[in-house]
Amino acid sequence: MTVTASDHISGLVLCHAGGQRLAIPAQEVDAFEPAGEAARYAGAAFESDARAPADAKVLRHRELTLSVDRVEVFATPVPRLAVPSALSSSWGGALVCFVECAGELWPVVSLERLARGDGEAAR
Amino acid sequence: MKAPLEGRHRWLTMPSTFAVIIGLLLAVAYAWVAIDFPVGTRLSLAVVLGVLAGVINFIGDGFEQRRLMPLRLIAEGTVSPTRPNLLGAARAVASVPELSFWLCCGFIAVGAITTAILWGFVAEVPLAIMLRVGFIGLAIAPITATLALLLTQRRARPLLKEIVAAGLPSSELHRGLPTSFVLRQRLVVFAAIAAATPLLLLVDLALARMRRLVDVLAVAKTESIPSLADQQHLEGVWPVVGLVALVLIVVSVSAWLSGSSLGQPLRELALETERLARGEHGEPPFIAAEYESLAASGALAGIETQLLSLLTPLGRAASSLGSTTHQLGATRGSSQRHALEAANGTTLELARSAKEIAASAQSVSEFARHTLDTAQSGRTSAEGFLAAMREVRRGNQAIADSVVRLNKRVQQVGRIIEFIDGIADKSDLLALNAELEGNKAGEVGRGFSLVAAEMRRLAESVMVSTREIGRLIEEIRDATNAAVMATEAGVKATDAGAALAQSVGAGLQKIVEFANQSSDAMQSISLATSQQQLGTDQLVGAMAEILRSTEASSAANAQMKSAHQHLLTLATDLKGTISTYEVRTEKEGAP
Amino acid sequence: MADAHGHLLFACGSSLYGVPADTASEVVNVPALTRVPGAPSHLLGVFAHRGEVLPVVDLSRLTGKPLEDTARRAVVVRTPRGAVALTATRVLGVSTLEGSFDRLGESGVHQHLRGPAHAEQGEVAVIDTQTFVEFLASAG
Numbered sequence: 102m103t104v105t106a107s108d109h110i111s112g113l114v115l116c117h118a119g120g121q122r123l124a125i126p127a128q129e130v131d132a133f134e135p136a137g138e139a140a141r142y143a144g145a146a147f148e149s150d151a152r153a154p155a156d157a158k159v160l161r162h163r164e165l166t167l168s169v170d171r172v173e174v175f176a177t178p179v180p181r182l183a184v185p186s187a188l189s190s191s192w193g194g195a196l197v198c199f200v201e202c203a204g205e206l207w208p209v210v211s212l213e214r215l216a217r218g219d220g221e222a223a224r
Numbered sequence: 225m226k227a228p229l230e231g232r233h234r235w236l237t238m239p240s241t242f243a244v245i246i247g248l249l250l251a252v253a254y255a256w257v258a259i260d261f262p263v264g265t266r267l268s269l270a271v272v273l274g275v276l277a278g279v280i281n282f283i284g285d286g287f288e289q290r291r292l293m294p295l296r297l298i299a300e301g302t303v304s305p306t307r308p309n310l311l312g313a314a315r316a317v318a319s320v321p322e323l324s325f326w327l328c329c330g331f332i333a334v335g336a337i338t339t340a341i342l343w344g345f346v347a348e349v350p351l352a353i354m355l356r357v358g359f360i361g362l363a364i365a366p367i368t369a370t371l372a373l374l375l376t377q378r379r380a381r382p383l384l385k386e387i388v389a390a391g392l393p394s395s396e397l398h399r400g401l402p403t404s405f406v407l408r409q410r411l412v413v414f415a416a417i418a419a420a421t422p423l424l425l426l427v428d429l430a431l432a433r434m435r436r437l438v439d440v441l442a443v444a445k446t447e448s449i450p451s452l453a454d455q456q457h458l459e460g461v462w463p464v465v466g467l468v469a470l471v472l473i474v475v476s477v478s479a480w481l482s483g484s485s486l487g488q489p490l491r492e493l494a495l496e497t498e499r500l501a502r503g504e505h506g507e508p509p510f511i512a513a514e515y516e517s518l519a520a521s522g523a524l525a526g527i528e529t530q531l532l533s534l535l536t537p538l539g540r541a542a543s544s545l546g547s548t549t550h551q552l553g554a555t556r557g558s559s560q561r562h563a564l565e566a567a568n569g570t571t572l573e574l575a576r577s578a579k580e581i582a583a584s585a586q587s588v589s590e591f592a593r594h595t596l597d598t599a600q601s602g603r604t605s606a607e608g609f610l611a612a613m614r615e616v617r618r619g620n621q622a623i624a625d626s627v628v629r630l631n632k633r634v635q636q637v638g639r640i641i642e643f644i645d646g647i648a649d650k651s652d653l654l655a656l657n658a659e660l661e662g663n664k665a666g667e668v669g670r671g672f673s674l675v676a677a678e679m680r681r682l683a684e685s686v687m688v689s690t691r692e693i694g695r696l697i698e699e700i701r702d703a704t705n706a707a708v709m710a711t712e713a714g715v716k717a718t719d720a721g722a723a724l725a726q727s728v729g730a731g732l733q734k735i736v737e738f739a740n741q742s743s744d745a746m747q748s749i750s751l752a753t754s755q756q757q758l759g760t761d762q763l764v765g766a767m768a769e770i771l772r773s774t775e776a777s778s779a780a781n782a783q784m785k786s787a788h789q790h791l792l793t794l795a796t797d798l799k800g801t802i803s804t805y806e807v808r809t810e811k812e813g814a815p
Numbered sequence: 816m817a818d819a820h821g822h823l824l825f826a827c828g829s830s831l832y833g834v835p836a837d838t839a840s841e842v843v844n845v846p847a848l849t850r851v852p853g854a855p856s857h858l859l860g861v862f863a864h865r866g867e868v869l870p871v872v873d874l875s876r877l878t879g880k881p882l883e884d885t886a887r888r889a890v891v892v893r894t895p896r897g898a899v900a901l902t903a904t905r906v907l908g909v910s911t912l913e914g915s916f917d918r919l920g921e922s923g924v925h926q927h928l929r930g931p932a933h934a935e936q937g938e939v940a941v942i943d944t945q946t947f948v949e950f951l952a953s954a955g
Contacts, residue, residue: 121850146852182863186897187870187951192853199849199861199868206849206863649844653888656842656906663821663836663909677908 110200111178114160115207116169119144119151124200124207125160125167127174134159140168146192162212165219175202182206193218228390229299229313232383233292236317237285239375240324244281247332247368248273250474251360257463258429259356260436265347269357272343280335284327291323292316298390310392311400317383318401321376321514328369336361356428363424366417367474374481381488381512394510395529398522407486407515414482422471429464489513493520500528572764596739599732606729610722617718624711631704638697645690652683821911822941824934825890825903828875828882831939832901833932836909838944840893843900845871845886855954859902864891871900872951877924896948910934916941924950 112127123143134140136157144151157168182199189196195215200207252273261269289296294312297303340358343349388394444452492511508528511521655676662673822833823842848860848871857876861868871889875882882904889900912932919928919940927947928940 121852123852143852147850182866182868185861185868185870185899186948187858187872187899188851188854188861189952191851191858195853196851199863201863206861206868208849208851208861210852649887653842653844656908659908660823660836660839660841673909680908 108180109178110181110198110209111176113175113179113200113202113207113209115173115175115202116143116158116160117171118142118153118169119147121147122205122207123169124175124202124209125212126197126209129162129212130160131163132161133172134161134166136168137166140166143167143169160212162216165212165216167212167215177202181209228305229295229383229386232299232386233289233296236292236295236320236376236379236383237288237324239379240288240328240372241281241285243324243368243372243375244277244284244328244332246371246474247328247364248277250368250470251336251364253470254364254425254429254467255357255360257467258360258425258432259353260432261353262347262349265343265349268347269339269343272346273339276335276339276342280331284331287327288320288323291320305390307392307396310387310390311396314384314387314392314397315401317380317387318514321373321380324376325369325373328372329365332365332368333362336365356432359428360425363421363428367421367478370414370417371474371478371481374478374485377485377514378481384512385510388510394508395525397510398518398525401518401522403515403519403522405516405519407517410515411482414478418475418479422468422475425471426468429467433464485514486517489517489521493517493524496524500524500531568764568768593739596736599735599739603729603732603736606725606732610725610729613718613722613725617715617722620711620714620718624708624715627704627707627711631701631708634697634700634704638694638701641690641693641697645687645694648683648686648690652680652687655679655683821909822932822934822939823890824907824910824936824939825888825901826905826907827873827886827901827903828880830874830878830880831907831934831937832874832903832928833910833912833934833939833941834890834892834901834944835941838892838894840891840898842903842906843889843891845889845900845902858951862900864900867898869898869900870951871902873902874924875902892942892944892948894944894948896945896952899948899951901942907934907936910936912939912941926950 110126113124114127114130116123116125119142121144123146136153136155137159140153140157140159142151142153142157144153153168154170157170158172159166159168160172179200179202182201184191184196184198192210193215195210195212195218197209197211197214200209252270255269256266292313294303294309294316298305298309298313303309337358339361340354343357344351344354384397388397440452441449489511493513496509496511508525510525511517513521658676659673659680662669662671662676665672821836823836823839824831824833826832843864846862848862850860851858851870854860857873859871859873861870863869869891873882873886882902886902886904888903888906890903890906891898891900912934914930914932916929916932919925919930924947927943927950929943930938930940932939932941
C-alpha cells in the first residue's frame with residue numbers, strides 16, 4: 102500500500118479521454134492549450150489505437166503535453182485511496198492514488214511522474 | 225272370362241229369404257214369451273212352422289225367379305245381351321223389390337194361418353191359442369215384407385247399373401222403365417207398418433199377461449195374493465224387455481234402410497246436376513232409383529242428351545257462318561280497288577317498319593335497363609365488399625390492440641422477473657459469503673455453512689427458473705411483435721382492399737349514371753316511334769275502311785243472296801233444335 | 816500443501832480454480848469498473864470496496880484463454896501483499912481437495928498454479944495466493 106503525505110487531495114482536473122476517466126492534480130497543470138500534433142493522447146493509455154479528437158484539450162506540465170477529450174476542475178478536497186500493489190507500476194508508476202468524485206472512482210495520474218517515466222524510458 | 229250378370233238373379237233374391245228368416249225368428253221369439261203353451265205343444269209347433277216356412281219360402285223364391293227369367297237367360301248365355309233383352313232384364317230387376325214385398329206379405333200371412341190350423345189339429349190346442357199364433361203371423365208379415373223390399377232394392381240398384389255397363393244406354397233404360405209417382409203412398413204405408421207392428425205386439429202382450437194374472441188370482445188364496453203378484457211381475461220382466469228391444473231393432477233397421485234408399489239416388493242426382501252446371505256434359509250416367517227419384521234421374525238424363533244433340537248443329541252452324549263470311553270477303557274487283565290496295569300495301573309496309581323501329585328501340589331500352597340493373601347490383605356488391613373490408617380492418621385493429629396490451633403485460637412480468645432474479649442473485653451471494661465465513665470458523669461454523677449452502681441451492685434454482693421465464697418472455701415478445709406486424713400488414717391490406725372497392729363502387733356508379741341516361745334516351749325513342757306507329761295504324765285503318773266501302777259497292781249480289789240463303793237455313797236449323805229442347809224439358813220437368 | 820480449511824472453488828471460463836479458504840475474504844458482484852491507464856489487459860479495472868480500491872484480475876486473459884462475455888462475480892483474495900479480486904463465471908463454494916499440489920508450470924502465471932488437485936466438480940488448479948499477488952505486482 103502506498104502511503105502518501107496527506108490523507109486528502111484538493112484541486113483536481115477531471116479528464117475524459119476515449120470514454121474513460123482520469124484525474125490530474127491541478128497544481129501540476131501549467132496551462133491548458135489548444136490541440137496540437139505533438140501532444141500525447143491520454144485515451145491511448147486505455148486503448149492503444151485510440152486517437153484524439155480534433156477539439157481535444159491539451160494540458161501542459163513543463164515539457165510534457167497530454168491531450169484529453171474534455172476537462173473540468175474539481176476543487177473540493179477528497180480522500181486519497183491507495184493504489185493496489187498490482188497496479189503500483191502502471192503507466193510507468195505515474196498512478197498516484199484513486200479518488201471518489203461525484204460518486205465515481207477516478208485514477209489520479211501525476212504528470213510529473215509521467216514526465217519522469219518518459220525520461221527514464223528515453224534513457 | 226266370367227259372363228256378365230252371371231248368378232245375379234240368385235244374388236238379387238237372397239235378401240228376401242233373409243228377411244223371412246228374420247221375421248220368423250221375431251215371431252217365434254214373441255210366441256215363446258207371450259203365449260202360455262200347453263205342455264208338449266211347443267215341439268209340434270216348431271216342426272209345423274219349420275216345414276211350412278221352408279215350403280213357403282221355396283214357393284216365393286220360385287215366383288221371384290220366374291220374374292227374373294230374362295236376366296237369368298242373359299246370364300246363362302241362352303240369349304244374347306241385345307238392347308231389348310237387356311231392357312227386359314232391367315224391367316224385371318226393377319220390379320223384383322215390389323214383388324218381394326207382396327210375396328212376403330201374402331205368404332207369411334197365409335203361412336201363419338195354415339200353421340195355426342195345422343198345429344191346432346195336430347196338438348189339439350185350445351182355439352184361443354190357435355188364434356193368437358195366427359195373429360202373431362199376421363202382425364209380423366208387413367214389417368218382414370218391408371225389410372225384404374228394402375234389402376232387395378239395395379241390390380237391384382247396382383244390378384241395374386251392371387246392366388247399363390253390359391251395353392244398355394242409360395237413356396234407353398230411362399225410357400223403358402215404367403215411372404210411377406207413388407213415393408208418398410209408400411212412405412205412408414211404411415210409417416204405418418213401422419208404428420203399428422210394435423204397437424200391436426205390445427198390446428197383445430199386455431192383454432195376455434193381464435189374463436194370466438187374473439187366472440192365477442182366481443184360484444189363489446187370499447193371503448198369498450201379494451206374493452203371487454210379485455212373483456208374476458218378476459217372472460215376466462226380462463223376456464218382455466228383450467222382446468221389445470228385438471222388435472225395436474228390426475223396426476229401426478227398416479227405418480234406416482228406407483231412409484238411405486231414398487237419400488242415395490238424391491245425392492247422386494245432386495252431383496250430376498252440379499257436373500252439368502259446370503258445363504261438363506257427355507253421355508249421362510245411369511242413376512238407379514225408384515218412383516219420383518227415378519223420374520228425376522230420367523229427366524236429368526234427357527236434359528243432358530238434348531244438350532248434346534243441340535251442341536252438334538250449333539257447331540255446324542258456326543262453321544257454315546264462317547265459310548260464308550269468308551266467301552263474302554273473297555269478293556274483289558275494280559281497278560280503283562287495285563290502286564287502293566297498293567296504297568294500302570304501302571301504308572301497311574310503313575306501319576310494319578314503324579313497328580320494327582319501335583320494337584328495336586324497345587329492345588335497346590330493355591338492354592339499357594338490364595345494364596343498369598347489372599351495374600346497380602355490382603355497385604351493391606362493391607358496397608358490401610367495402611363494408612366487409614371495414615369489418616375485417618376493425619377486427620385486425622382489435623387484434624393489434626390486444627397484442628399490444630399483451631406485450632405491455634409481458635414486459636411488466638419481465639420487470640418483476642428481473643427483480644426476483646436480482647433478489648435471488650443477492651441471496652446467492654450472501655449465502656456464498658456466509659458459507660465462506662462459516663468455513664473459516666472451523667467446526668463451530670460447519671452447521672452455518674451447511675445452511676448457507678442449502679440457501680445457495682435455493683437461490684440458484686430460483687435463478688434457473690427466472691432465466692427460463694426470461695427466455696419464455698423473450699419468445700412471447702418475439703411472437704407478439706410478429707403478431708403486431710402481421711396485423712399491421714392485415715390492416716394495410718384491408719385498407720388497400722377498401723380503397724379498391726371504393727374505386728370500383730365509384731366506377732360502377734358512373735356506369736349506372738350512363739346506363740340511366742341511355743335507358744332514358746331509348747325510352748323516349750321508343751315512345752316517339754310508338755306514337756308514329758299509332759299514326760300509321762290509324763292511316764292503315766282509314767285505308768281499310770275506304771277499301772271496304774269500295775268493296776261493298778262492287779260485291780256480287782248473287783254471293784250475297786247465297787250467303788243470305790245459308791244464314792236462313794242455319795237459322796231454321798237452330799230454331800228447330802231449340803224448340804225441341806224446350807218442349808222436352810217442359811214435358812219431363814212437370815211430374 | 817495442507818488443506819486445513821479447504822478451498823474456495825470457482826470457475827473462470829472452462830477452468831476450475833481454487834484458493835485457500837482462509838485467503839478468500841469474500842465473494843462480490845463485479846460492479847462497474849474504472850479502467851486504469853497503462854494497466855495490463857488482464858487487469859480489467861478497479862472498484863472501490865469498503866474504502867479500499869480493489870484491482871480486478873481476469874484469470875482467463877492471464878492464462879491465455881479469454882472469455883467471451885464478462886464474469887459477474889469476483890473472489891476477493893487478501894494477502895499481506897495486498898488484495899485482488901479474481902473474476903469468476905461461477906462460484907462453487909468451499910470444498911476439500913485431494914491430489915497433488917505441484918507447480919503446473921515454470922513460467923508466467925503457471926508457476927503460481929498448483930495441482931492437479933481433484934474436487935467433486937472436476938480437476939482444479941490451486942492458486943498460490945501469496946506468490947500470485949507478488950507476480951501481479953511485478954507484472955503490472
